[in-house]
Amino acid sequence: SQTIHQWPATLVQPVGSPLSLECTVEGTSNPNLYWYRQAAGRGLQLLFYSVGIGQISSEVPQNLSASRPQDRQFILSSKKLLLSDSGFYLCAWTGAIQETQYFGPGTRLLVL
Amino acid sequence: GEDVEQSLFLSVREGDSSVINCTYTDSSSTYLYWYKQEPGAGLQLLTYIFSNMDMKQDQRLTVLLNKKDKHLSLRIADTQTGDSAIYFCAEGNQAGTALIFGKGTTLSVSS
Numbered sequence: 709s710q711t712i713h714q715w716p717a718t719l720v721q722p723v724g725s726p727l728s729l730e731c732t733v734e735g736t737s738n739p740n741l742y743w744y745r746q747a748a749g750r751g752l753q754l755l756f757y758s759v760g761i762g763q764i765s766s767e768v769p770q771n772l773s774a775s776r777p778q779d780r781q782f783i784l785s786s787k788k789l790l791l792s793d794s795g796f797y798l799c800a801w802t803g804a805i806q807e808t809q810y811f812g813p814g815t816r817l818l819v820l
Numbered sequence: 821g822e823d824v825e826q827s828l829f830l831s832v833r834e835g836d837s838s839v840i841n842c843t844y845t846d847s848s849s850t851y852l853y854w855y856k857q858e859p860g861a862g863l864q865l866l867t868y869i870f871s872n873m874d875m876k877q878d879q880r881l882t883v884l885l886n887k888k889d890k891h892l893s894l895r896i897a898d899t900q901t902g903d904s905a906i907y908f909c910a911e912g913n914q915a916g917t918a919l920i921f922g923k924g925t926t927l928s929v930s931s
Binding site: 714740742744750751752754757759765767798800808809810811812813814816 | 851853855860861862863864865868908917918919920921922923924
């Protein structure tokens with residue numbers, strides 16, 4: 709069966725520090741991968757999606773970037789965090805049914 | 821543009837039925853989805869409905885789709901305290917590359 713992992717689960721970082729969040733998927737090949745951010749009291753905002761290795765589409769301008777170095781690995785990065793980057797970051801992958809997305813457990817990021 | 825709207829809060833008593841409503845704008849989506857998010861956790865796919873269907877029932881869950889009005893609802897029968905969570909409605913975007921989520925409805929179940 710397929711599983712999706714995210715780490716770390718929780719992260720507290722100072723403003724201006726770098727960021728690296730990792731997402732990996734097991735049990736499937738060539739998935740579409742997604743990064744979402746969920747700010748407190750708000751819905752999900754799609755940040756990036758990837759249809760293959762090295763292929764990244766950005767949905768909103770921001771100081772975050774994403775990379776996909778391997779088929780089942782998706783990384784969210786920042787060179788300098790802002791206070792507004794605080795939130796709950798969710799990784800997702802597309803399953804066999806068109807569009808259906810399955811989510812990881814999330815990473816809670818607090819920027820101080 | 822593409823948009824999904826939901827009411828933000830719903831409060832019910834244990835044993836009652838809950839109905840969570842959603843409206844969407846893009847009718848090209850093949851499926852429409854309901855996700856559940858428990859506190860501090862990721863999103864769990866609850867159920868989905870094919871866009872050519874009017875209704876789908878899965879145990880205590882009933883999904884109704886009115887494609888003409890672009891209205892989707894989720895009914896939870898015999899609501900339990902364990903059903904307390906945030907429920908997200910979602911549709912596929914026009915490009916077929918991602919899902920568009922509503923802001924979520926917080927369901928609070930009191931005993």
